[in-house]
Amino acid sequence: MLPSLGCHAHRFACVYRAGKSVTFDADSTILKYMNILVIGGAGYIGSHVARELLDRGHRVTVFDNLSSGLRENLFQEAAFVHGDMIRYEQLVQSMNGMDGAVYLAAFKAVGESMVKPEKYSVNNIVGAVNLLNAASETGLKYIIFSSSAAVYGEPAYLPIDEKHPTNPENYYGFTKLEIEKFLSWYDRLRGIRCASLRYFNAAGYDVKGRIKGLEQNPANLIPIIMETACGTRGGLQIFGGDYDTPDGTCIRDYIHVSDLAAAHALALDYISANGKSITVNLGSEKGSSVREVLETARRVTGKPIPAAVSDRRPGDPAKLTASAALARELLGWEAKHSGLETLIKTSWDAYNQA
Ligand code: WQD
Numbered sequence: 001m002l003p004s005l006g007c008h009a010h011r012f013a014c015v016y017r018a019g020k021s022v023t024f025d026a027d028s029t030i031l032k033y034m035n036i037l038v039i040g041g042a043g044y045i046g047s048h049v050a051r052e053l054l055d056r057g058h059r060v061t062v063f064d065n066l067s068s069g070l071r072e073n074l075f076q077e078a079a080f081v082h083g084d085m086i087r088y089e090q091l092v093q094s095m096n097g098m099d100g101a102v103y104l105a106a107f108k109a110v111g112e113s114m115v116k117p118e119k120y121s122v123n124n125i126v127g128a129v130n131l132l133n134a135a136s137e138t139g140l141k142y143i144i145f146s147s148s149a150a151v152y153g154e155p156a157y158l159p160i161d162e163k164h165p166t167n168p169e170n171y172y173g174f175t176k177l178e179i180e181k182f183l184s185w186y187d188r189l190r191g192i193r194c195a196s197l198r199y200f201n202a203a204g205y206d207v208k209g210r211i212k213g214l215e216q217n218p219a220n221l222i223p224i225i226m227e228t229a230c231g232t233r234g235g236l237q238i239f240g241g242d243y244d245t246p247d248g249t250c251i252r253d254y255i256h257v258s259d260l261a262a263a264h265a266l267a268l269d270y271i272s273a274n275g276k277s278i279t280v281n282l283g284s285e286k287g288s289s290v291r292e293v294l295e296t297a298r299r300v301t302g303k304p305i306p307a308a309v310s311d312r313r314p315g316d317p318a319k320l321t322a323s324a325a326l327a328r329e330l331l332g333w334e335a336k337h338s339g340l341e342t343l344i345k346t347s348w349d350a351y352n353q354a
Contacts, residue, residue, distance in 0.1 A: 040105030042069025052261035070213035085127040100142030113172035124175035161323040195267035200253040200283035205350040240312035249290035253283040256337035266331040283322025284338035
């Protein structure tokens with residue numbers, strides 16, 4: 001038995017909200033405040049997305065199997081279902097009465113995906129197919145999908161725009177690209193509108209400090225630097241110091257998770273208002289090297305953060321930066337919090353308090 005969803009289970013049960021206007025806009029077709037299932041909403045990015053949707057007045061239900069998500073990332077104003085997308089009936093039950101879903105739940109460790117493809121096939125691909133079939137069955141109209149810059153593979157040119165060829169170099173990126181294709185078929189055949197959001201390097205923590213759950217065993221640069229600053233790790237390995245970049249270390253496009261979260265809400269508005277699906281990059285359009293990130297972290301934290309250059313990590317391109325022109329144009333979105341200083345400061349606030 002799943003827990004009761006209260007008013008979240010009834011699409012039109014909450015038409016009036018305390019002190020707020022009606023749910024429908026003038027033409028009675030576009031829902032302003034929606035019932036949204038945030039699948040993976042207890043995770044790092046998911047909790048920021050849930051917070052943003054709540055802040056904008058949507059009714060949120062978080063659906064999460066807590067394999068990497070954390071109870072401390074849940075909000076009182078959101079309902080919670082401890083469920084797994086692999087269990088189709090659970091998903092259907094939770095999607096009844098929902099207008100849209102944000103689909104974040106996925107395994108995302110690039111290295112692991114190359115040695116355990118089966119795990120990624122089941123969780124990422126089967127999960128996505130379940131979501132789409134459940135959307136058909138329940139009449140869910142909108143899906144916001146966490147895609148990734150990993151769909152592009154080795155860059156043929158920079159900055160990468162959405163027309164760049166897609167040629168993933170790891171199994172994780174392959175799963176994201178395949179899911180995008182499933183979504184576009186279900187758009188065509190079932191009228192389910194979707195926004196595929198291709199994230200570059202997500203980083204930082206809620207700028208208002210409301211999200212405190214730290215990722216377990218992180219594999220990404222900034223959380224590793226934070227753990228080193230806290231003393232829970234001995235030091236940072238800099239993967240390669242001889243790249244063809246100004247300081248010899250790799251350059252990436254770090255995008256603040258609060259900026260990402262805002263884009264999810266805007267994408268939901270866009271696909272519901274325009275009745276069409278979109279695929280857009282989300283990046284800051286600024287490149288930062290590993291050394292720049294490290295030096296900023298040393299300055300902001302006041303900690304020495306020991307680091308040493310080691311071998312290159314296989315599969316790392318020297319430089320990756322996004323063009324986010326399409327997100328600006330379609331969504332009116334821009335990265336507001338993605339300066340290196342803010343990325344590090346908000347991360348440090350979360351790690352330092354933990
Ligand atoms: C950033 C830079 C490393 C760790 C990954 C996925 C990508 C997307 C974002 C989800 C690189 C260097 C890292 C360390 C280091 N994910 N580094 N020492 O690989 O750019 O992107 O996350 O969709 O698909 O591939 O991110 O944080 O692992 O690395 O020197 O201990 O930091 O070499 O240059 P990456 P990352």
